[in-house]
Amino acid sequence: MSNQIKDHNTNLKNFSADCENCFGLCCVALPYAKSADFAFDKEAGTPCPNLQSDYRCGIHKNLRKEGFRGCVGYECFGAGQKVSQVTYDGNDWRDNPALAKEMFDVFPIMQQLHEMLCYLNEALNLEDAKPIYKNLQSALEETEHLTNQNPKSILELNVQAHREIVNDLLLRTSELVRSKVSHKKDIRRGRDLFGAKLKGADLRGANLRGAMLIAADLRESDMRVTDLIGADFRDADLRGANLIGSIFLTQAQVNSAKGDSTTKLPPGLRIPDHWIKVG
Structure with a gap:
């Protein structure tokens, strides 16, 4: 079990945001509305005023105090660095404005795929899920394949259909794990x-x-x-x-x-x- 925990911890790091290798995509691509979670409105594709030239957040240490609790509770599951460094091979949207909109459209799709990968990795580290390991491994490999496609192919993905397949496996995993509680x-x-x-x-x-x-x-x-x-x-x-x-x-x-x-x-x-x- 200790090896499983170690593997799971490693996977968690792989599917966590690495802002140093991202072009601030969550701070640009995603919209938000003024609310208890955000201090003001922002449209999709518009850089947050707090985004600095080095793609760091200027108020990162004070997000909650400044009215941005929604940012604290957001996770890209590693999609930001994947899109920035793999899908677009390190070409950022500021230096390549022609790629900007496409990159911003790809990011939320990648985020969904990486979220699925995170959950599938966890499921594969659960002893009680052994009866469906092969199915989980197959779904994980297919999801990883989808993340490595070119931008055009990613934008054409039927993410909902793939999510339904993954969700069914996660439901089965949940039932297997929780079945030991009478x-x-x-x-x-x-x-x-x-x-x-x-x-x-x-x-x-x-x-x-x-x-x-x-x-x-x-x-x-x-x-x-x-x-x-x-x-x-x-x-x-x-x-x-x-x-x-x-x-x-x-x-x-x-x-x-x-x-x-x-x-x-x-x-x-x-x-x-x-x-x-x-x-």
């Missing part, structure tokens, strides 16, 4: 749990895929062996919660929540700088 809390998939009072709740083996857990009180809750793929943890209170053994939890989800050093996270995920340090 008494699961019955929570409808995708349920709106906005502000839910779940302090100390036993959520082991629950299916919280896509659950709206915004501002939920999850202090001291037990989320071991819980499927958390796509769960919205914005401002959820995870102090003292146990998420070790949960599946498909990302650093971006953790970053969007509130917690402290008593929160138990899966290997490879770290306590965010804005969390309260205890002791």
